[in-house]
Amino acid sequence: MFLITVFLFQAQFNSYAEAVVRVGLNxxxxxxxxxxxxxxxxxATLAIDExxxxxxxxxxxxxxxxxxSRSMVDETYKNVAELIDDEKVSMVFGGSASNVAIAxxxxxxxxxxxxxxxLTYSNATTGSEGNRYTFRECYNSWMGAKVVANYLxxxxxxxxxxxFYITADYTWGHTTEESMRHFTGTTDNAVHKGIRTPFPxxxxxxxxxxxxxxxxxxxxxxxxxxxxxxxxxAIRQATIEGLKAKTQIVVPNLTLGMAENGGPKVMEGVxxxxxxSWAIPYLYDYEGGKRFVENFVQRYSRYPGTSGASxxxxxxxxxxxxxxxxxxxTANVIRALEGHSYQLLKDKQTWRDFDHQSIQTVYAVxxxxxxxxxxxxxKLDYFEVIDSLPGEQAAQTREQWNAERIKAGRPTxxxxxxx
Numbered sequence: 367m368f369l370i371t372v373f374l375f376q377a378q379f380n381s382y383a384e385a386v387v388r389v390g391l392n393x394x395x396x397x398x399x400x401x402x403x404x405x406x407x408x409x410a411t412l413a414i415d416e417x418x419x420x421x422x423x424x425x426x427x428x429x430x431x432x433x434x435s436r437s438m439v440d441e442t443y444k445n446v447a448e449l450i451d452d453e454k455v456s457m458v459f460g461g462s463a464s465n466v467a468i469a470x471x472x473x474x475x476x477x478x479x480x481x482x483x484x485l486t487y488s489n490a491t492t493g494s495e496g497n498r499y500t501f502r503e504c505y506n507s508w509m510g511a512k513v514v515a516n517y518l519x520x521x522x523x524x525x526x527x528x529x530f531y532i533t534a535d536y537t538w539g540h541t542t543e544e545s546m547r548h549f550t551g552t553t554d555n556a557v558h559k560g561i562r563t564p565f566p567x568x569x570x571x572x573x574x575x576x577x578x579x580x581x582x583x584x585x586x587x588x589x590x591x592x593x594x595x596x597x598x599x600a601i602r603q604a605t606i607e608g609l610k611a612k613t614q615i616v617v618p619n620l621t622l623g624m625a626e627n628g629g630p631k632v633m634e635g636v637x638x639x640x641x642x643s644w645a646i647p648y649l650y651d652y653e654g655g656k657r658f659v660e661n662f663v664q665r666y667s668r669y670p671g672t673s674g675a676s677x678x679x680x681x682x683x684x685x686x687x688x689x690x691x692x693x694x695x696t697a698n699v700i701r702a703l704e705g706h707s708y709q710l711l712k713d714k715q716t717w718r719d720f721d722h723q724s725i726q727t728v729y730a731v732x733x734x735x736x737x738x739x740x741x742x743x744x745k746l747d748y749f750e751v752i753d754s755l756p757g758e759q760a761a762q763t764r765e766q767w768n769a770e771r772i773k774a775g776r777p778t779x780x781x782x783x784x785x
Contacts, residue, residue: 531560
Protein backbone atom coordinates (compact mmCIF):
# COMPACT_ATOMS: atom_id res chain seq x y z
CA MET A 367 0.00 0.00 0.00
CA PHE A 368 2.81 2.40 0.91
CA LEU A 369 4.57 1.84 -2.44
CA ILE A 370 1.32 2.36 -4.33
CA THR A 371 0.72 5.64 -2.47
CA VAL A 372 4.24 6.84 -3.23
CA PHE A 373 3.82 5.88 -6.89
CA LEU A 374 0.52 7.73 -7.16
CA PHE A 375 1.98 10.81 -5.46
CA GLN A 376 4.96 10.78 -7.80
CA ALA A 377 2.69 10.41 -10.82
CA GLN A 378 0.54 13.33 -9.66
CA PHE A 379 3.65 15.44 -9.00
CA ASN A 380 5.08 14.66 -12.45
CA SER A 381 1.76 15.53 -14.07
CA TYR A 382 1.68 18.84 -12.18
CA ALA A 383 5.30 19.63 -13.08
CA GLU A 384 4.54 19.06 -16.76
CA ALA A 385 1.54 21.39 -16.57
CA VAL A 386 3.40 24.40 -15.14
CA VAL A 387 6.58 26.37 -15.72
CA ARG A 388 8.11 28.06 -12.70
CA VAL A 389 9.85 31.43 -12.89
CA GLY A 390 11.79 33.03 -10.04
CA LEU A 391 11.65 36.66 -8.96
CA ASN A 392 14.52 37.84 -6.75
CA UNK A 393 13.40 41.31 -5.66
CA UNK A 394 13.74 43.72 -2.69
CA UNK A 395 10.65 42.98 -0.63
CA UNK A 396 12.42 44.84 2.19
CA UNK A 397 15.28 47.34 2.38
CA UNK A 398 15.95 50.74 0.79
CA UNK A 399 14.56 49.75 -2.62
CA UNK A 400 11.40 48.01 -1.39
CA UNK A 401 9.05 50.43 -3.18
CA UNK A 402 10.61 49.50 -6.51
CA UNK A 403 10.44 45.84 -5.49
CA UNK A 404 6.72 45.98 -4.81
CA UNK A 405 6.17 47.56 -8.22
CA UNK A 406 7.95 44.60 -9.84
CA UNK A 407 5.92 42.04 -7.90
CA UNK A 408 2.61 43.68 -8.76
CA UNK A 409 3.37 43.99 -12.47
CA ALA A 410 4.78 40.46 -12.66
CA THR A 411 1.63 39.06 -11.05
CA LEU A 412 -0.51 40.99 -13.52
CA ALA A 413 1.50 39.72 -16.51
CA ILE A 414 1.39 36.11 -15.31
CA ASP A 415 -2.37 36.24 -14.80
CA GLU A 416 -2.82 37.64 -18.32
CA UNK A 417 -0.49 35.12 -19.94
CA UNK A 418 -2.04 32.19 -18.07
CA UNK A 419 -5.53 33.32 -19.08
CA UNK A 420 -4.35 33.30 -22.71
CA UNK A 421 -3.04 29.73 -22.46
CA UNK A 422 0.32 30.11 -20.71
CA UNK A 423 3.62 29.28 -22.41
CA UNK A 424 3.57 26.32 -24.79
CA UNK A 425 0.41 25.24 -23.02
CA UNK A 426 1.96 25.38 -19.54
CA UNK A 427 0.75 27.73 -16.81
CA UNK A 428 3.31 30.06 -15.20
CA UNK A 429 3.93 29.77 -11.47
CA UNK A 430 5.82 32.58 -9.74
CA UNK A 431 8.31 31.79 -6.97
CA UNK A 432 9.77 34.76 -5.06
CA UNK A 433 12.70 35.54 -2.79
CA UNK A 434 13.53 38.75 -0.89
CA SER A 435 16.95 40.04 -1.96
CA ARG A 436 16.93 42.79 0.71
CA SER A 437 19.28 44.52 -1.81
CA MET A 438 22.04 42.28 -0.44
CA VAL A 439 24.55 40.43 -2.61
CA ASP A 440 25.05 37.47 -0.25
CA GLU A 441 21.30 37.03 0.08
CA THR A 442 20.99 37.07 -3.71
CA TYR A 443 23.62 34.36 -4.22
CA LYS A 444 21.65 32.13 -1.85
CA ASN A 445 18.25 33.06 -3.27
CA VAL A 446 19.08 32.48 -6.91
CA ALA A 447 20.80 29.16 -6.20
CA GLU A 448 17.70 28.03 -4.27
CA LEU A 449 15.36 29.18 -7.01
CA ILE A 450 17.27 27.22 -9.65
CA ASP A 451 18.30 24.12 -7.68
CA ASP A 452 15.42 23.64 -5.23
CA GLU A 453 12.47 25.40 -6.85
CA LYS A 454 13.40 24.26 -10.36
CA VAL A 455 12.62 27.59 -12.02
CA SER A 456 13.34 27.84 -15.74
CA MET A 457 14.12 31.57 -15.62
CA VAL A 458 15.04 34.16 -12.98
CA PHE A 459 14.35 37.89 -13.14
CA GLY A 460 14.61 40.82 -10.75
CA GLY A 461 16.97 43.44 -9.46
CA SER A 462 16.81 47.01 -8.17
CA ALA A 463 20.36 47.16 -6.82
CA SER A 464 22.82 46.58 -9.65
CA ASN A 465 25.25 44.62 -7.49
CA VAL A 466 22.35 42.29 -6.74
CA ALA A 467 21.49 41.95 -10.44
CA ILE A 468 25.14 41.23 -11.29
CA ALA A 469 25.27 38.59 -8.55
CA UNK A 470 22.08 36.99 -9.86
CA UNK A 471 23.54 36.93 -13.35
CA UNK A 472 26.72 35.27 -12.04
CA UNK A 473 24.74 32.45 -10.43
CA UNK A 474 22.54 32.07 -13.51
CA UNK A 475 25.62 31.76 -15.72
CA UNK A 476 27.15 29.06 -13.51
CA UNK A 477 23.90 27.14 -13.52
CA UNK A 478 23.18 27.74 -17.23
CA UNK A 479 19.88 29.47 -16.50
CA UNK A 480 18.44 32.61 -18.07
CA UNK A 481 18.42 35.83 -16.00
CA UNK A 482 16.66 39.11 -16.85
CA UNK A 483 17.50 42.35 -15.02
CA UNK A 484 14.39 44.42 -14.28
CA LEU A 485 15.92 47.46 -12.59
CA THR A 486 19.70 47.57 -12.80
CA TYR A 487 21.24 50.74 -14.21
CA SER A 488 24.97 50.10 -13.66
CA ASN A 489 26.83 50.06 -16.95
CA ALA A 490 28.59 46.94 -15.69
CA THR A 491 25.47 44.73 -15.75
CA THR A 492 25.63 44.21 -19.51
CA GLY A 493 29.11 45.75 -19.82
CA SER A 494 32.19 44.64 -17.91
CA GLU A 495 30.17 42.07 -15.90
CA GLY A 496 27.87 40.97 -18.71
CA ASN A 497 27.48 37.32 -19.71
CA ARG A 498 25.59 35.22 -22.26
CA TYR A 499 22.86 34.27 -19.76
CA THR A 500 22.03 37.84 -18.63
CA PHE A 501 19.66 40.24 -20.42
CA ARG A 502 18.80 43.76 -19.25
CA GLU A 503 15.34 45.11 -20.16
CA CYS A 504 15.78 48.62 -18.70
CA TYR A 505 18.31 51.23 -19.88
CA ASN A 506 21.73 51.78 -18.26
CA SER A 507 23.50 54.72 -16.60
CA TRP A 508 25.28 55.69 -19.80
CA MET A 509 21.99 56.07 -21.67
CA GLY A 510 20.30 58.00 -18.86
CA ALA A 511 23.27 60.32 -18.35
CA LYS A 512 23.50 61.09 -22.05
CA VAL A 513 19.91 62.31 -22.36
CA VAL A 514 20.08 64.34 -19.11
CA ALA A 515 23.38 65.91 -20.16
CA ASN A 516 21.77 67.23 -23.36
CA TYR A 517 19.61 69.46 -21.18
CA LEU A 518 22.25 70.31 -18.56
CA UNK A 519 24.92 71.28 -21.07
CA UNK A 520 22.58 73.88 -22.57
CA UNK A 521 21.40 75.29 -19.27
CA UNK A 522 24.22 74.59 -16.79
CA UNK A 523 27.50 74.40 -18.76
CA UNK A 524 30.40 73.06 -16.72
CA UNK A 525 32.76 75.86 -17.77
CA UNK A 526 30.64 78.40 -15.86
CA UNK A 527 28.70 76.28 -13.35
CA UNK A 528 29.88 74.17 -10.43
CA UNK A 529 28.60 70.61 -9.92
CA PHE A 530 28.63 68.53 -6.73
CA TYR A 531 27.98 64.77 -6.57
CA ILE A 532 26.54 62.72 -3.71
CA THR A 533 26.93 59.09 -4.74
CA ALA A 534 25.92 55.69 -3.38
CA ASP A 535 29.12 53.72 -2.88
CA TYR A 536 28.54 50.66 -5.10
CA THR A 537 28.64 49.72 -8.77
CA TRP A 538 25.50 51.58 -9.89
CA GLY A 539 26.58 54.75 -8.10
CA HIS A 540 30.11 54.58 -9.45
CA THR A 541 29.15 54.03 -13.11
CA THR A 542 26.33 56.56 -12.97
CA GLU A 543 28.58 59.29 -11.57
CA GLU A 544 31.27 58.39 -14.10
CA SER A 545 28.74 58.63 -16.96
CA MET A 546 27.32 61.93 -15.70
CA ARG A 547 30.78 63.46 -15.34
CA HIS A 548 31.74 62.24 -18.82
CA PHE A 549 28.73 63.72 -20.62
CA THR A 550 28.57 66.99 -18.64
CA GLY A 551 32.31 67.69 -18.81
CA THR A 552 32.65 67.63 -15.00
CA THR A 553 35.47 65.10 -14.79
CA ASP A 554 37.75 67.48 -12.85
CA ASN A 555 37.11 66.34 -9.26
CA ALA A 556 39.01 69.31 -7.87
CA VAL A 557 36.47 71.69 -9.40
CA HIS A 558 33.36 69.50 -9.32
CA LYS A 559 33.67 67.77 -5.99
CA GLY A 560 31.72 64.86 -4.54
CA ILE A 561 31.17 62.58 -1.59
CA ARG A 562 30.06 58.96 -1.31
CA THR A 563 27.48 57.43 1.02
CA PRO A 564 27.38 53.80 2.21
CA PHE A 565 25.14 51.22 0.56
CA PRO A 566 22.89 49.46 1.47
CA UNK A 567 23.03 50.56 5.10
CA UNK A 568 23.38 54.36 4.87
CA UNK A 569 21.91 56.20 7.85
CA UNK A 570 20.23 59.59 8.20
CA UNK A 571 23.52 60.80 9.68
CA UNK A 572 25.34 59.87 6.45
CA UNK A 573 22.95 61.97 4.37
CA UNK A 574 23.10 64.92 6.80
CA UNK A 575 26.89 64.83 6.54
CA UNK A 576 26.80 64.70 2.73
CA UNK A 577 24.31 67.56 2.44
CA UNK A 578 26.29 69.64 4.95
CA UNK A 579 29.39 69.20 2.79
CA UNK A 580 27.42 70.17 -0.32
CA UNK A 581 26.15 73.28 1.46
CA UNK A 582 29.74 74.37 2.15
CA UNK A 583 30.68 73.87 -1.52
CA UNK A 584 27.56 75.80 -2.63
CA UNK A 585 27.22 74.25 -6.12
CA UNK A 586 25.04 75.41 -8.98
CA UNK A 587 24.04 71.80 -9.68
CA UNK A 588 23.65 69.10 -7.01
CA UNK A 589 23.67 65.60 -8.54
CA UNK A 590 22.13 62.99 -6.24
CA UNK A 591 23.41 59.64 -7.50
CA UNK A 592 21.15 57.93 -4.99
CA UNK A 593 18.18 55.63 -5.41
CA UNK A 594 15.02 54.55 -3.65
CA UNK A 595 14.52 55.68 -0.09
CA UNK A 596 18.12 56.92 0.06
CA UNK A 597 17.41 59.55 -2.58
CA UNK A 598 14.21 60.61 -0.81
CA UNK A 599 16.02 61.09 2.49
CA ALA A 600 18.82 63.09 0.89
CA ILE A 601 16.59 65.41 -1.11
CA ARG A 602 14.41 66.16 1.90
CA GLN A 603 17.56 67.03 3.84
CA ALA A 604 18.74 69.26 0.98
CA THR A 605 15.38 71.06 1.10
CA ILE A 606 15.58 71.52 4.88
CA GLU A 607 19.09 72.97 4.54
CA GLY A 608 17.96 75.47 1.88
CA LEU A 609 20.03 73.95 -0.94
CA LYS A 610 17.07 73.20 -3.15
CA ALA A 611 15.99 76.85 -3.20
CA LYS A 612 19.24 77.97 -4.88
CA THR A 613 20.57 74.82 -6.60
CA GLN A 614 19.39 72.76 -9.54
CA ILE A 615 18.97 69.22 -8.22
CA VAL A 616 19.53 66.35 -10.62
CA VAL A 617 18.62 62.72 -9.90
CA PRO A 618 20.11 60.83 -12.87
CA ASN A 619 17.81 57.81 -12.54
CA LEU A 620 14.30 58.65 -11.38
CA THR A 621 11.34 56.40 -10.65
CA LEU A 622 7.74 57.12 -9.76
CA GLY A 623 8.21 55.58 -6.32
CA MET A 624 11.19 57.84 -5.59
CA ALA A 625 9.24 60.94 -6.61
CA GLU A 626 6.28 59.83 -4.50
CA ASN A 627 8.49 59.24 -1.46
CA GLY A 628 10.08 62.66 -1.87
CA GLY A 629 6.69 64.34 -2.22
CA PRO A 630 5.43 66.89 -4.80
CA LYS A 631 6.74 69.99 -3.01
CA VAL A 632 10.25 68.60 -2.51
CA MET A 633 10.50 67.09 -6.00
CA GLU A 634 9.26 70.13 -7.89
CA GLY A 635 11.76 71.14 -10.59
CA VAL A 636 14.09 68.14 -10.07
CA UNK A 637 15.60 66.85 -13.33
CA UNK A 638 16.36 63.24 -14.14
CA UNK A 639 16.01 60.42 -16.64
CA UNK A 640 13.94 57.29 -17.02
CA UNK A 641 13.25 54.64 -19.66
CA UNK A 642 9.47 54.70 -19.22
CA SER A 643 6.70 56.29 -17.17
CA TRP A 644 2.98 55.67 -17.06
CA ALA A 645 2.34 58.91 -18.98
CA ILE A 646 4.62 58.00 -21.94
CA PRO A 647 2.03 55.77 -23.70
CA TYR A 648 -0.55 58.58 -23.57
CA LEU A 649 1.92 61.23 -24.70
CA TYR A 650 3.03 59.19 -27.73
CA ASP A 651 -0.09 57.04 -28.25
CA TYR A 652 1.33 53.59 -27.50
CA GLU A 653 -1.69 51.29 -27.22
CA GLY A 654 0.11 48.44 -25.44
CA GLY A 655 1.41 50.80 -22.79
CA LYS A 656 -2.03 52.30 -22.24
CA ARG A 657 -3.58 48.85 -21.76
CA PHE A 658 -0.91 47.95 -19.20
CA VAL A 659 -1.43 51.18 -17.25
CA GLU A 660 -5.20 50.80 -17.24
CA ASN A 661 -5.11 47.14 -16.18
CA PHE A 662 -2.60 47.97 -13.45
CA VAL A 663 -4.74 50.86 -12.21
CA GLN A 664 -7.85 48.69 -12.17
CA ARG A 665 -6.11 46.08 -10.02
CA TYR A 666 -3.94 48.22 -7.72
CA SER A 667 -5.54 51.72 -7.76
CA ARG A 668 -2.26 53.41 -8.69
CA TYR A 669 0.06 53.77 -11.67
CA PRO A 670 2.94 51.38 -12.41
CA GLY A 671 6.54 52.58 -12.38
CA THR A 672 9.58 51.78 -14.49
CA SER A 673 10.57 48.63 -12.59
CA GLY A 674 7.04 47.29 -12.90
CA ALA A 675 7.05 48.01 -16.62
CA SER A 676 10.30 46.05 -17.02
CA UNK A 677 9.03 43.06 -15.03
CA UNK A 678 5.83 42.99 -17.07
CA UNK A 679 7.72 43.24 -20.37
CA UNK A 680 10.22 40.53 -19.39
CA UNK A 681 7.49 37.97 -18.79
CA UNK A 682 5.91 38.63 -22.18
CA UNK A 683 9.30 38.57 -23.88
CA UNK A 684 10.17 35.30 -22.16
CA UNK A 685 6.89 33.77 -23.32
CA UNK A 686 7.43 34.92 -26.89
CA UNK A 687 11.05 33.73 -27.01
CA UNK A 688 10.14 30.29 -25.69
CA UNK A 689 7.38 29.99 -28.24
CA UNK A 690 9.67 31.12 -31.08
CA UNK A 691 12.22 28.54 -29.92
CA UNK A 692 9.53 25.87 -29.42
CA UNK A 693 11.23 24.81 -26.20
CA UNK A 694 12.13 25.96 -22.67
CA UNK A 695 15.76 24.90 -23.19
CA THR A 696 17.85 27.88 -22.07
CA ALA A 697 20.32 27.96 -24.96
CA ASN A 698 17.54 27.93 -27.54
CA VAL A 699 15.62 30.68 -25.75
CA ILE A 700 18.76 32.85 -25.56
CA ARG A 701 19.28 32.50 -29.30
CA ALA A 702 15.63 33.42 -29.87
CA LEU A 703 16.14 36.62 -27.86
CA GLU A 704 19.45 37.81 -29.34
CA GLY A 705 18.91 40.49 -31.96
CA HIS A 706 15.13 40.30 -31.60
CA SER A 707 13.06 43.50 -31.78
CA TYR A 708 9.83 43.93 -29.86
CA GLN A 709 7.20 46.54 -29.07
CA LEU A 710 4.97 46.28 -26.03
CA LEU A 711 4.71 49.36 -23.77
CA LYS A 712 6.47 52.02 -25.87
CA ASP A 713 8.16 52.22 -29.26
CA LYS A 714 10.42 49.54 -30.70
CA GLN A 715 13.12 47.97 -28.51
CA THR A 716 15.83 45.49 -29.49
CA TRP A 717 17.79 42.90 -27.50
CA ARG A 718 21.24 43.78 -28.83
CA ASP A 719 23.02 40.55 -29.70
CA PHE A 720 26.56 41.32 -28.52
CA ASP A 721 25.75 42.55 -24.99
CA HIS A 722 22.04 41.72 -24.38
CA GLN A 723 21.19 45.34 -23.61
CA SER A 724 17.67 46.40 -24.56
CA ILE A 725 18.20 49.31 -26.96
CA GLN A 726 15.35 51.77 -26.52
CA THR A 727 14.27 55.41 -26.44
CA VAL A 728 15.25 57.22 -23.22
CA TYR A 729 13.70 60.31 -21.68
CA ALA A 730 14.91 63.33 -19.72
CA VAL A 731 12.21 64.60 -17.37
CA UNK A 732 11.53 67.45 -14.99
CA UNK A 733 9.25 67.04 -11.98
CA UNK A 734 6.09 69.10 -12.38
CA UNK A 735 4.97 71.91 -10.04
CA UNK A 736 3.19 70.68 -6.93
CA UNK A 737 -0.31 71.90 -7.97
CA UNK A 738 -0.14 69.89 -11.21
CA UNK A 739 0.89 66.73 -9.37
CA UNK A 740 -1.93 67.11 -6.86
CA UNK A 741 -4.57 67.54 -9.60
CA UNK A 742 -4.02 63.94 -10.70
CA UNK A 743 -6.48 61.26 -9.49
CA UNK A 744 -3.69 59.42 -7.63
CA LYS A 745 -1.49 62.50 -7.10
CA LEU A 746 1.19 60.77 -9.15
CA ASP A 747 1.50 62.92 -12.29
CA TYR A 748 5.12 63.85 -11.58
CA PHE A 749 7.06 63.88 -14.85
CA GLU A 750 7.23 66.31 -17.76
CA VAL A 751 9.35 65.07 -20.69
CA ILE A 752 11.94 67.72 -21.60
CA ASP A 753 14.09 65.69 -24.01
CA SER A 754 14.47 62.23 -25.49
CA LEU A 755 17.03 60.21 -27.42
CA PRO A 756 16.51 57.15 -29.63
CA GLY A 757 18.24 54.07 -28.30
CA GLU A 758 20.81 53.88 -31.09
CA GLN A 759 22.04 57.38 -30.20
CA ALA A 760 21.87 56.89 -26.43
CA ALA A 761 23.60 53.53 -26.08
CA GLN A 762 27.30 52.73 -26.07
CA THR A 763 28.68 51.68 -29.43
CA ARG A 764 30.27 48.30 -29.99
CA GLU A 765 33.68 49.96 -29.87
CA GLN A 766 32.91 51.62 -26.53
CA TRP A 767 31.58 48.35 -25.15
CA ASN A 768 34.71 46.55 -26.32
CA ALA A 769 36.87 49.16 -24.58
CA GLU A 770 34.97 48.68 -21.31
CA ARG A 771 35.43 44.90 -21.52
CA ILE A 772 39.14 45.18 -22.32
CA LYS A 773 39.67 47.61 -19.43
CA ALA A 774 38.05 45.06 -17.10
CA GLY A 775 40.15 42.22 -18.50
CA ARG A 776 37.13 40.55 -20.10
CA PRO A 777 36.79 39.11 -23.62
CA THR A 778 35.00 41.18 -26.25
CA UNK A 779 32.69 38.28 -27.08
CA UNK A 780 30.19 36.73 -24.67
CA UNK A 781 30.85 33.05 -23.96
CA UNK A 782 29.57 30.21 -26.11
CA UNK A 783 26.42 28.41 -25.04
CA UNK A 784 26.38 24.85 -23.75
CA UNK A 785 23.55 23.12 -25.58
